[in-house]
Amino acid sequence: MAEVSLRKIVKRYDDVEAVRGIDLDIADHEFVVLVGPSGCGKSTTLRMIAGLEDISDGDITIGGDVVNDVPPKDRDIAMVFQNYALYPHMTVAENMSFGLRLKHYPKAEIKNRVAEAARMLDIADLVDRKPKQLSGGQRQRVAMGRAIVRNPKVFLFDEPLSNLDAKLRVQMRIEIKKVHQKVRTTTVYVTHDQVEAMTLADRVVVMNKGRIEQIGTPNELYHNPATRFVAGFIGSPAMNFLPCRLEEASGRLHIRLTDRTAFPLPPARAARYQSVSRNEPLLLGIRPEHITEIRPHAEPGIEPFEAVLDVTEPMGMETLVYFTLDATPACGRVNPNAGARDGAPLRMAMDLNNMHLLNETTGVVI
Numbered sequence: 001m002a003e004v005s006l007r008k009i010v011k012r013y014d015d016v017e018a019v020r021g022i023d024l025d026i027a028d029h030e031f032v033v034l035v036g037p038s039g040c041g042k043s044t045t046l047r048m049i050a051g052l053e054d055i056s057d058g059d060i061t062i063g064g065d066v067v068n069d070v071p072p073k074d075r076d077i078a079m080v081f082q083n084y085a086l087y088p089h090m091t092v093a094e095n096m097s098f099g100l101r102l103k104h105y106p107k108a109e110i111k112n113r114v115a116e117a118a119r120m121l122d123i124a125d126l127v128d129r130k131p132k133q134l135s136g137g138q139r140q141r142v143a144m145g146r147a148i149v150r151n152p153k154v155f156l157f158d159e160p161l162s163n164l165d166a167k168l169r170v171q172m173r174i175e176i177k178k179v180h181q182k183v184r185t186t187t188v189y190v191t192h193d194q195v196e197a198m199t200l201a202d203r204v205v206v207m208n209k210g211r212i213e214q215i216g217t218p219n220e221l222y223h224n225p226a227t228r229f230v231a232g233f234i235g236s237p238a239m240n241f242l243p244c245r246l247e248e249a250s251g252r253l254h255i256r257l258t259d260r261t262a263f264p265l266p267p268a269r270a271a272r273y274q275s276v277s278r279n280e281p282l283l284l285g286i287r288p289e290h291i292t293e294i295r296p297h298a299e300p301g302i303e304p305f306e307a308v309l310d311v312t313e314p315m316g317m318e319t320l321v322y323f324t325l326d327a328t329p330a331c332g333r334v335n336p337n338a339g340a341r342d343g344a345p346l347r348m349a350m351d352l353n354n355m356h357l358l359n360e361t362t363g364v365v366i
């Protein structure tokens with residue numbers, strides 16, 4: 001049993017409220033990622049779970065026990081940091097076994113656990129080296145190995161991949177996922193990188209200004225964001241937000257984007273938005289992949305329009321196109337053979353079956 005629960009957790013530093021009443025239930029075996037921009041309170045939350053920061057208000061339970069006043073070493077957690085925090089004078093094996101030796105585990109048991117973790121992390125041939133003889137990626141593996149050998153109730157990761165180059169980050173991300181598939185230890189992982197959050201997590205917790213904006217599986221957050229913040233934070237390039245209003249024209253509900261541009265809504269969308277006030281200032285939220293070149297045999301709800309492209313970015317498998325709709329910047333993703341060129345007009349299409357409608361004032365997705 002190693003579920004982790006946060007009940008109305010608050011952290012105040014003098015007059016700063018870094019964490020403002022967080023409720024979160026993490027299931028046994030679950031991999032949960034806390035993600036959000038710098039300063040949103042994710043590290044503080046993780047450090048409170050670890051016991052490295054006092055809680056100003058609320059309760060944290062690990063495996064059903066309230067741990068508010070339990071010191072870090074007695075919480076049965078293992079933390080992996082961005083800076084690895086390895087002892088420079090110890091070998092890899094000594095670093096990995098340090099915690100177990102402190103607790104006077106039998107020598108044979110320690111040896112087995114270190115060997116098993118080293119094998120799992122593919123560092124078996126490095127165990128006699130010192131940290132300075134290792135690459136950044138290898139050091140991070142050792143830091144993970146040190147966590148694994150302790151077989152704790154919970155793993156806590158604080159931006160563990162931030163110091164690695166882009167290629168190595170992708171590789172280590174896959175390694176961490178593989179390790180979790182094997183050991184199944186409940187994991188709380190902090191990152192500011194939404195791609196890392198999406199690729200690793202069973203559930204992602206999006207934080208903003210000390211609060212939780214939304215909790216969901218990666219797909220839930222991507223396809224059904226609850227707020228403008230989440231819609232804009234998850235996904236790259238980011239979702240477009242185009243000012244708009246609803247209006248009735250020839251018996252159908254339309255979405256008006258500019259004086260020149262209005263599209264009829266597909267029936268399912270029209271039904272959903274029927275009760276929205278026609279005067280409300282709204283935002284059309286639409287992801288770049290739903291603004292494409294015109295394709296033959298377009299489905300209903302895919303509406304054509306023309307734009308002059310400001311900038312095009314060929315990515316190989318697709319070309320990103322940047323343009324403005326009545327001064328609002330927007331981004332689309334078109335086929336590399338669609339004829340997109342800087343400064344040239346392009347006939348495009350918007351897939352309104354995949355649109356979101358947001359209240360411009362509150363940022364809530366309707």
Ligand code: ADP
Pocket residue numbers: 013016017018036037038039040041042043044045
């Ligand atoms: P994140 O990990 O999301 O970048 P943090 O949890 O580190 O954010 O910080 C949340 C907020 O708390 C920030 O505004 C930060 O400046 C503030 N903060 C963090 N640690 C301290 C501290 N020791 N004293 C005062 N303010 C702090």
